[in-house]
Amino acid sequence: MKFEQTDVEGLLLTELTSFGDERGFFARAFCDQMFAENGIEFSVRQINLSGNTSQGTLRGLHYQTAPKPDPKVVRCIRGAVWDVVVDLRQKSPTYLKWYGEELTAENRKALVIPGGCVHGFLTLEDDSELLYLMGEEFVADLAGGQRWNDPAFAIEWPFEPKIIADRDANYPDYIVS
Incomplete structure (x- = not known):
């Protein structure tokens, strides 16, 4: 397993x-050991599809x-997706940067x-499936979201989505602090 640092701190x-x-x-x-050798503290608390x-x-x-913020490992196991992460950690040197x-x-x-x-992600093919290794259990009261096309992030998606839940489409603009 090879690990490569992206433009977002810790991603x-x-x-x-x-x-x-x-x-x-x-x-x-x-592999716990390989993650630890690469400075990643992560234990699987939940697995989602x-x-x-x-x-x-x-x-x-x-x-x-x-x-209970939710670190995760995300892998596409069928099909293809454009997967996006935005850093909302205010003390991070890459705050508001997306990858x-x-x-x-x-x-x-x-x-x-x-x-x-x-x-978040946008499916590039029909019948796409993702596997999530979650570092924390889901807690509904702590769950939230940001709109996929929020101008504060200026994410470059490959194309406009065809299917999106009302909840995801209607999250409010992010307030930059």
């Missing part, structure tokens, strides 16, 4: 190191607030997302 892109033969391949997708029927489906931007990456079942990349960042 890492991982790539699998796979071993192949006539049967196919084998790769380690998560997100199935998305249609290309052009947008989910996000979602987060969970203190006292986008194409995650696909074929490239097997994943994002290691620190708590305090918002996350």
